[in-house]
Amino acid sequence: MLENRLEVQNLSHAFIKANGEEIRIFQNLNFTVGKAEIVAIVGRSGAGKSTLFNLISGLLTPSAGKIALGEKADGTPGSIAYMLQKDLLLPWRTILENAVLGIELHRPVTEADRTRAKVMLGRYGLESVANAYPHSLSGGMKQRVALTRTLLADPSVVLLDEPFSALDYETRLMLENDVISLTRTEGTSVILVTHDIDEAIAMSNRIVVLGGRPAKITREEKILLTVEGITDGDRDAVTARGAPEFPLFHKEIWNALRASDVAHASV
Numbered sequence: 001m002l003e004n005r006l007e008v009q010n011l012s013h014a015f016i017k018a019n020g021e022e023i024r025i026f027q028n029l030n031f032t033v034g035k036a037e038i039v040a041i042v043g044r045s046g047a048g049k050s051t052l053f054n055l056i057s058g059l060l061t062p063s064a065g066k067i068a069l070g071e072k073a074d075g076t077p078g079s080i081a082y083m084l085q086k087d088l089l090l091p092w093r094t095i096l097e098n099a100v101l102g103i104e105l106h107r108p109v110t111e112a113d114r115t116r117a118k119v120m121l122g123r124y125g126l127e128s129v130a131n132a133y134p135h136s137l138s139g140g141m142k143q144r145v146a147l148t149r150t151l152l153a154d155p156s157v158v159l160l161d162e163p164f165s166a167l168d169y170e171t172r173l174m175l176e177n178d179v180i181s182l183t184r185t186e187g188t189s190v191i192l193v194t195h196d197i198d199e200a201i202a203m204s205n206r207i208v209v210l211g212g213r214p215a216k217i218t219r220e221e222k223i224l225l226t227v228e229g230i231t232d233g234d235r236d237a238v239t240a241r242g243a244p245e246f247p248l249f250h251k252e253i254w255n256a257l258r259a260s261d262v263a264h265a266s267v
């Protein structure tokens with residue numbers, strides 16, 4: 001049995017260009033994600049973050065290495081849900097029908113699923129729009145529906161690829177908090193790809209900086225913040241930003257990012 005929720009072991013991946021040239025994205029990459037842990041992955045554009053998510057979610061098959069999923073707390077096999085930056089709601093389905101879509105892809109949707117979906121939509125202030133269509137919702141509301149759809153499938157690991165980047169600041173903080181509390185209440189593990197260093201520090205327990213070509217982990221930083229006098233106390237997206245260590249972590253990660261060499265990234 002795996003101790004971690006996810007283990008990436010000696011992962012290598014290369015794309016082959018039309019002219020036969022090989023672009024090596026990863027070579028022997030290793031990292032783990034523990035139970036209820038939020039790990040943020042930051043890296044310059046082209047470092048390979050989306051490719052890594054496509055490999056973890058099974059959309060791409062690695063050239064070599066292994067991605068192992070640990071079991072859920074109840075001993076059932078672990079599962080992954082992938083939430084993209086774009087909400088990708090189907091315009092011809094109601095909000096409730098969109099919310100249960102992730103379940104529907106695996107098995108028939110039950111009344112109990114619909115009830116759970118309504119409860120979750122209610123938690124995000126969306127109960128009144130359950131029978132509306134996506135065009136009538138704001139960007140933040142649509143993204144919350146997408147988050148509901150992702151979480152309703154009860155994943156043990158959630159992949160979030162720049163999920164909140166298009167949202168206004170207030171909605172963004174609210175959804176950051178939702179994800180933080182999800183790890184506490186459900187024990188879900190999260191991998192977050194973001195270009196926003198503040199978001200990475202505020203949300204995560206650990207930050208992994210990817211850089212170079214092939215990409216490797218150039219820095220790994222455990223994020224311990226003092227909130228209300230307690231080091232590593234319960235934080236939310238706002239109190240975390242006020243922690244005394246916050247600017248220090250910001251500087252560390254910024255310097256690590258600047259030092260990351262992604263020469264040939266556009267090759």
Ligand SMILES: Nc1ncnc2c1ncn2[C@@H]1O[C@H](COP(=O)(O)OP(=O)(O)OP(=O)(O)O)[C@@H](O)[C@H]1O
Nearest residue numbers: 015025044045046047048049050051052265266267
């Ligand atoms: N299907 C593909 N074929 C060839 N090259 C690819 C393919 N997909 C991605 N790449 C290349 O792999 C590298 C990593 O791309 P990827 O999209 O994973 O980076 P990223 O870190 O997510 O970038 P960004 O932050 O801009 O989203 C880039 O140089 C990209 O051009």
